[in-house]
Amino acid sequence: DTGVSQDPRHKITKRGQNVTFRCDPISEHNRLYWYRQTLGQGPEFLTYFQNEAQLEKSRLLSDRFSAERPKGSFSTLEIQRTEQGDSAMYLCASSKSSGTGGGQPQHFGDGTRLSIL
Amino acid sequence: AQSVTQLGSHVSVSEGALVLLRCNYSSSVPPYLFWYVQYPNQGLQLLLKYTTGATLVKGINGFEAEFKKSETSFHLTKPSAHMSDAAEYFCAVSEATGGFKTIFGAGTRLFVKA
Numbered sequence: 001d002t003g004v005s006q007d008p009r010h011k012i013t014k015r016g017q018n019v020t021f022r023c024d025p026i027s028e029h030n031r032l033y034w035y036r037q038t039l040g041q042g043p044e045f046l047t048y049f050q051n052e053a054q055l056e057k058s059r060l061l062s063d064r065f066s067a068e069r070p071k072g073s074f075s076t077l078e079i080q081r082t083e084q085g086d087s088a089m090y091l092c093a094s095s096k097s098s099g100t101g102g103g104q105p106q107h108f109g110d111g112t113r114l115s116i117l
Numbered sequence: 118a119q120s121v122t123q124l125g126s127h128v129s130v131s132e133g134a135l136v137l138l139r140c141n142y143s144s145s146v147p148p149y150l151f152w153y154v155q156y157p158n159q160g161l162q163l164l165l166k167y168t169t170g171a172t173l174v175k176g177i178n179g180f181e182a183e184f185k186k187s188e189t190s191f192h193l194t195k196p197s198a199h200m201s202d203a204a205e206y207f208c209a210v211s212e213a214t215g216g217f218k219t220i221f222g223a224g225t226r227l228f229v230k231a
Contacts, residue, residue, distance in 0.1 A: 004160070006160075033219075035221075040126070040223070040224070041223055041224070042121075042207050042209075042221030042222050042223050042224050043161070043207075043221050044221075045218050045219070045220070048218065056218065091160055091161070093160075093161075103149045103166075103168045103211070105151060105163045105166050106161075106163075106219060107163075108153075108160030108161040108162070109160050110158070110159050110160045111158075111159075111160055113158075
């Protein structure tokens, strides 16, 4: 168990630029989640994959955001035309699936901190 | 819809004192409940979880939590605080029927005084 890995750890970019983050989940985990965390808040759910299928997207995820998990392994989160309000920590988590959903704890990466100048 | 309320954004205790972090949840179906801890510039680490069965759940680092359905609460306790416990703590809920989405509370920052 090498843990969930996220790259880069920090990203500074100018407003209007596109950014892409990568997440490598724990290898035997088939569920992968993206969250956004702002200062003083808990993680907010963005989207979720089971294997390569993206099963739900939060209303927080505007059309500038897109996530992929092409082969059911690593995932990317892209933000196009970044805005000041996109500054946050983006967390990736993975878990095993369980028969009734919800019961498996999520294992988190250390996040990518995005700063928009 | 699920929701989580953590009472107190900041809690300060002396080293060796009891730690009590409060969490109330709302769920329309039997919930799964979690406590996570987050250290600065790191991701979240699972402390403990409640799924079914025994309502008193023991976790890592001496923490435990009790699921009280009648009070819709899942408070986190530790008998004796250590300096290394200073961190942000998040309570979270997910639903048992086909649910995958986990909803997190806003967090409680624990300060431990020497």
